[in-house]
């Protein structure tokens with residue numbers, strides 16, 4: 119049976135992914151069990167366990183707050199450095215990484231839509247950080263999926279928080 123590590127399983131996306139993947143051999147540690155920004159803990163978690171797939175549903179997704187200079191370090195930590203670390207660990211441990219990105223990597227001005235390999239053109243810090251995460255995954259991992267999404271909604275969605 120496929121062994122899957124799901125990160126961010128308490129979030130909007132993570133809860134939905136967890137419901138789909140519970141039929142597999144699924145590990146879904148909470149933030150208090152495995153903080154993805156603690157790279158030493160991540161490394162030892164990968165050394166102690168083996169997975170076929172790692173699905174990263176963590177990320178900094180407060181688009182407006184991401185613009186504030188005092189938040190930039192945290193934005194890039196979550197959206198670039200964490201995916202980069204996961205990509206390196208997946209490469210070292212022969213597993214496939216699933217990373218979620220955003221339509222914000224483009225400026226949205228192309229009326230014909232975008233192909234997968236269209237040139238990046240982010241217009242805000244959030245988009246720049248998601249772009250940096252995509253690039254870091256592609257550069258550090260040979261088996262990966264990057265899934266670009268727009269606005270998520272579903273159970274637990276709070277439009278006004």
Ligand SMILES: NC(=O)c1ccc[n+]([C@@H]2O[C@H](COP(=O)([O-])OP(=O)(O)OC[C@H]3O[C@@H](n4cnc5c(N)ncnc54)[C@H](OP(=O)(O)O)[C@@H]3O)[C@@H](O)[C@H]2O)c1
Nearest residue numbers: 126127128129130131149153154176177179267268269270
């Ligand atoms: N929401 C959207 O409309 C949207 C659109 C496009 C792309 N995306 C992308 O989709 C992904 C998931 O978004 P989402 O809306 O589901 O996010 P979310 O609801 O904010 O959930 C984030 C998840 O990450 C966990 N997390 C945060 N920091 C962590 C840390 N240091 N260590 C371990 N876990 C941590 C959170 O745990 P806690 O419960 O402990 O906080 C939570 O489970 C992100 O990459 C986001 O950029 C989202």
